[in-house]
Amino acid sequence: QAGQIADSMGYKIYAAGGLVRDVLLGQESLDVDLVVEGDGIRLAQELGKIYDVRVRQHPKFGTAEVVFSDEFKIDVATARVEFYAYPAALPQVESSTLHQDLYRRDFTINAMAVALNENSFGTLIDFFDGREDLQYHTVRVLHNLSFIEDPIRILRAIRFEQRYGFKIEPQTLKYLKETVRRGVLARVSNERLWEELKHILLEPEANSMLRRMGELAVWPDVFPRVNYWEVEPVLKDLPQSMRQISDWGMMPLNSRWLVYFIAVLHWSDTGVARNICEKYGISKRQTEKVLAALQGWSRAVALIWKAPQYVKVSHLAKVLLQMPRESYPMLLAILEDEKLKERFRQLLNIIEDSKPKTNGKYIKHLGYRPGPVYREVLDALWRERLDGNLRTEEDEHAFVRD
Numbered sequence: 001q002a003g004q005i006a007d008s009m010g011y012k013i014y015a016a017g018g019l020v021r022d023v024l025l026g027q028e029s030l031d032v033d034l035v036v037e038g039d040g041i042r043l044a045q046e047l048g049k050i051y052d053v054r055v056r057q058h059p060k061f062g063t064a065e066v067v068f069s070d071e072f073k074i075d076v077a078t079a080r081v082e083f084y085a086y087p088a089a090l091p092q093v094e095s096s097t098l099h100q101d102l103y104r105r106d107f108t109i110n111a112m113a114v115a116l117n118e119n120s121f122g123t124l125i126d127f128f129d130g131r132e133d134l135q136y137h138t139v140r141v142l143h144n145l146s147f148i149e150d151p152i153r154i155l156r157a158i159r160f161e162q163r164y165g166f167k168i169e170p171q172t173l174k175y176l177k178e179t180v181r182r183g184v185l186a187r188v189s190n191e192r193l194w195e196e197l198k199h200i201l202l203e204p205e206a207n208s209m210l211r212r213m214g215e216l217a218v219w220p221d222v223f224p225r226v227n228y229w230e231v232e233p234v235l236k237d238l239p240q241s242m243r244q245i246s247d248w249g250m251m252p253l254n255s256r257w258l259v260y261f262i263a264v265l266h267w268s269d270t271g272v273a274r275n276i277c278e279k280y281g282i283s284k285r286q287t288e289k290v291l292a293a294l295q296g297w298s299r300a301v302a303l304i305w306k307a308p309q310y311v312k313v314s315h316l317a318k319v320l321l322q323m324p325r326e327s328y329p330m331l332l333a334i335l336e337d338e339k340l341k342e343r344f345r346q347l348l349n350i351i352e353d354s355k356p357k358t359n360g361k362y363i364k365h366l367g368y369r370p371g372p373v374y375r376e377v378l379d380a381l382w383r384e385r386l387d388g389n390l391r392t393e394e395d396e397h398a399f400v401r402d
């Protein structure tokens, strides 16, 4: 459809970037990134009209987004058109504008385009041998200043390398290390840094990305004053622990990033962790979760280590419940020993199964006016349930009446 609209407007149009890469890799891609030789904003408006959806315009950059839904947007960019005095030079100019657009991009694998106009539909435009790099599993910059121009590409290189199991090409790796050494990453705004970091923490291969960031000395810029090597063993085991906890039905899926974030910070002082949460604008609620995890984990581990006869289940449950669920995979990874892991699983089960059947209604029924006594009674009830002292609902009622 975009091709037909462009045809009717006399523009050339291409799909570029991640979409082309993913299609060539045979992978699904939701990002559509169009480059128009012509007025990209006008074309976006036409698309918006036809599909009756919103269009966000950025006239300063000649770009627009056609917003179909939260998950699906089409980005439209205008390839810079330059003025040439000789009409004969025109075709060359046209292709050179696309060339310029692609040359500004990060890696060869992201700098390919596919023509969408009807008469050239499907033609691959690959000025920088991106296809060959895809074939040989290589992440390669287009020129030596790529990382300096946009240091966030340091993280992107690592993300693509680990996501696809590729290798950063040796010369590119040299540029990358040189840029890291010069501390350029520290100049990136915290917003952009967090956007990229969260992207990384949500990837299935997040742990190998964090590992690679550690090897390439990126951590000091991204997680100031956090030592990668201290948390490496836990990060390594985190994916497996996450899988286990989710198999037990105990993992909220939408907060994978927080699981990693907590594991990254678990060895740090609260001051260091607080600063990093602030740096990235982490919400108050989530910052509290991070801090609760930091404060609770060593006590929880120590209690799980103790022989069960010396620890009241209700005591352990209290410590565990003060920690967010997102810290449980980390706890499991720290426990290491299979027997302790199994104990932890049993504990979570007991906690899950021990919620009292009695609630505030019953207390009201006894004639008490609502107030703090409700909380006290219900907490006490629950402790007794956890320690195995009350088995039936009748036991619970008798306990409340006493």
Ligand code: CTP
Binding pocket: 016, 017, 018, 019, 031, 033, 104, 105, 106, 107, 110, 111, 150, 152, 153, 156
């Ligand atoms: N791009 C770039 N430099 C950046 C960010 C993006 O050159 N710092 C270019 C790349 O050509 C990239 C395109 O813009 O392919 C779109 O960027 P984005 O949507 O962020 O990434 P994708 O490559 O689509 O990757 P992902 O699959 O992770 O969304």
